[in-house]
């Protein structure tokens with residue numbers, strides 16, 4: 420049975436909410452909105468379908484939300500996962516951490532670049548896409564590194580997606596497991612086991628990888644059931660945590676500068692042809708992404724402002740196709756968002 424009541428508040432020892440595959444533990448004062456737990460459940464199903472076929476029987480991740488990094492067992496980071504448990508102090512990282520719990524459950528440990536690449540490929544915090552020019556400039560060095568910067572994650576994400584699609588999940592996972600004990604000369608081991616697992620030299624695969632635009636998977640923000648398809652002109656009608664389609668969290672005490680948790684709602688609209696679209700907004704942030712394959716996806720356009728008085732207006736040239744808007748409230752005033760084509 421799925422128990423996901425709107426705006427459940429944190430406290431106590433057991434999970435605050437039990438979903439189908441995710442137990443959610445909420446830090447003091449954090450409330451979860453309408454559909455978020457079901458959205459995590461659907462995400463687990465979709466991520467696993469891409470990565471590993473049928474879900475392991477009894478899979479249940481323990482997901483801990485906290486509004487302070489100091490409460491997390493993550494060495495000062497805003498999120499981490501160990502075995503079937505994950506922690507996050509920024510809700511954007513929750514999908515990434517959920518992938519770690521899945522991967523750890525079915526394949527164990529591996530090289531850091533493969534773990535982070537997989538998590539970011541399937542559960543990016545926002546749209547991750549690179550055009551042909553950016554891809555051609557990628558460096559191989561992060562693949563063989565055990566000390567990754569946050570800036571490396573997105574390249575590793577699109578590389579992991581490339582491997583998953585070029586060789587299929589079964590061989591990708593075999594390579595992941597084959598790299599679990601690489602330690603001395605990582606690059607040499609990587610190249611040797613890559614060729615043995617995929618029947619292709621690493622350099623040939625790399626040349627194919629950097630020859631085309633690449634992207635991460637878009638399913639949590641482009642195909643979840645909580646997405647509301649709207650027509651332009653569009654005007655946001657509030658962002659209530661108890662709206663059955665709302666996702667995200669409510670943290671009344673949070674610092675206005677720190678939007679690590681927010682009430683959130685997903686929308687999408689279709690454009691029949693390229694157009695200039697105006698976004699007029701106040702007390703919200705909007706992550707705008709284009710859904711589709713890697714020739715269609717574009718990097719996230721992040722719109723955010725905390726104006727004192729007048730709404731901000733931004734005009735963007737958008738291509739034809741489906742565009743996703745992840746809309747989150749910002750503290751300090753009533754959320755306002757109008758989206759309309761510019762004649």
Ligand SMILES: [Zn+2]
Nearest residue numbers: 515519535538
């Ligand atoms: Zn990670």
